[in-house]
Amino acid sequence: METTFLSSNNINLFNKSCLDILRGEIQSKKIATGHKSLDRHLGGGISLRQITELVGNSGTGKTKMCLQLCLNVQIPKSAGGLEGAALFIDTRQDFHPDRLQELARDLEKEYKQRAPDFQAAKMLQNVHYVSCPNAVQLMATVLSSYRHLIAHPNIKVIVIDSLAFSLRMLDDGAQRFELLLELVESMRRLLREHEVAWVVTNVLTHRCIGDQFHVVPALGEMYSHLINERIWFSRNGHCFLGKSWKTSRLIKDSR
C-alpha cells in the first residue's frame, strides 16, 4: 500500500477529475452475467473493483449465476470479454464440477463463431476451487487470497458461495459481526490493490422490526452499506436490482 505524506508539498489528493474516472470506467471491461436485461441495467455486467452480492432463497439460481460468472470472465478479449481466471470459494459444497462442465460446453457452443479456440476443457482449468467448511477456514482463505492473486495474476473474479452460511454457524452474534467486518475490510483492501471483482452470496431471513417480521437479507444492516451492488433472485426467475426491497427495480427476464 502506498504511504501518503501529508505535507503540503506532495498532497496527491484531488488530482483526478470526474472525467478521468468516467473515461476509466467506460474503458474497463465488465463481466457479463448472461442475463441480457441485467447486463444492460448494470452497464455491461459485474464491474471490477466492487463487491457484488447475490441474494435469494435456496433454489433460485444464485449458485448457477456464480458458476456462469466464473466462465464468463474467461471470454477472450477478441469477443469482448476479460480473458481472466476465477477463484471459487465454496462454503456449502454446492459446487459440482459436472454442472460447471455443462455450462462450459454451452458457452463454448455460443461463442463458436466469435472465438473458435474457447474450449470447455481450458475453461475448467482456469477456475480455481477451494472448499471452506467452516468460518475459520473462510477467514484463512480470504485473508490469504492476495497470495494466490500474486501467483495467478489473471484472476479477475473471486466468488464466495455462500458468505452467510459459514458466518451464521457461529453462535455468538457479536463475534459474527466482528468477523464479518474484518472479512469485508480484507476484501476491500484487496480491491484497492488488484483489479478483481468480489461476488458474494447471501440468503434471506426473518428479522423482527417493530412488532412485525420482515424478510430481509441476512448478515445485518451494517453489512448492507459495505457492499456495492445487490442483485435479488426470486423463485420465478426474475431479478431485482437494488439494496433494499423498497428501492429495488424489477429486471424482467429476457433471453
Place this chain on the structure above:
Amino acid sequence: MTNFLDQLPKHIREIAESVNVLTPEAVLTTPRIKFLDTRTKSLYTLVRKCTPDDVRVLKDAAAKWLAETPLSADSLFKPLANVKWSRVSFGCSALDRCTGGGVVTRGITEICGAAGVGKTQLLLQLALCVQLPVKLGGLGRGVAYICTEDAFPARRLLEMSKALESRYPQEQLNFLGNIFVEHQYESQPLINCVSNRLPRLLQQHSIGLIIIDSVAAIFRLYTDFLERARQMRRLADALISYADKYNCAVVCVNQVASSGSGLATGPLQDEVPCLGLQWAHLGRTRMRISRVPKQHRVKDQLLTVRKLEVVYSPETPNSFAEFLITSEGVVDVPAELPARPPAKMRRL
C-alpha cells in the same frame, strides 16, 4: 511440524500470548478488538503498544498457516476427488433418474411431505440400498437411523430386506445387522446424541448414511424462534461436518403445514415445508413426496401413485418421478399394458 506461535516474531507472539490466544484457529476467530483492548491489561503491558498493523500481521500469519491452496476445477474430475461426489441409489430406477443417481454424500438432503405419503418407506429402502456394494449403487456401508416420532418399523424393514435379498441373492449381506437405531424425542437429547454418541459410532463402524426421522417433530414445539434457529444450526453443523469427514449421506425428514394464504393455486402449493427459512438454508437438496390422483392396480390391490419432486438441488434440474409403494418396497410404476389385443389380430 513447528508450533504456530514459535515461528512468529517475538513481539507479535507476545501479543497473542497476552490475550491467551494460542492456536491459529483462535487467532482468526478472535475479534481484533480483543487484542487492542487496553482495559484489562496491566500497566506493564500497556508500555509496549500494540498497533492494528501488528494484529494484522498476526492474523495474516494465522491465515497463511491454515489456508489451503486452491485446486483447478478440472482436477476435481480425477477419481480420487470424485469419491466425494458418490451417490446412494434409491433402488428404484425412476427415482434414480430423476435425482441424478440418488442421494449425494455431501450436505443435508431434506425429504418433505405430508403425513402418510411414504417418506419412512423410502428411507427404509435407502437404508437397505446403501449397504449394497458400489457397483450396484450403494456404498457398502451401514446406517445410523435416529427415530423421533413413532417406534422404528422393524417388521416392515424385514419384509423389504427379504425382497431385496431375492433381487440380489449373490450378495450375502446381513441387512438388518448394519442398521443402528436410536430413539430421541426431544431436541436437547437429540443434539447431545448427534454431537457425542454419533461420532463414536462413525469411528467404530463404517457408516454410509445418517437418517433423522423426523426433524420437524423435534423443532415444531418451540415458541422461541431464536433458540430454535440456534439449535437447528447446531444440529446441521454437526451433521454437515460428519458428512464431510466420513463421506456419508445425511437425510432429514421434514413435514409440511398449510400456509393458510389465499394465494394458493392448488392443494400442493398450499402446503409449505415446516421449519421456515432457517432450515431451508441449512439443507442442500430438498425433495418433496406427494400423492398423485392416479391409481394403479397391482395384484388385486389398488395403490395410489406417489410423486417425488426435486424442489431444489445444486446438481439436478427440477424434475419429478412417480413411484408406487408395494409390499416389496418402493418400485417404479409399471408401464401400462394394452388391455385388448390389437384390432388386426382380432379379425382372424
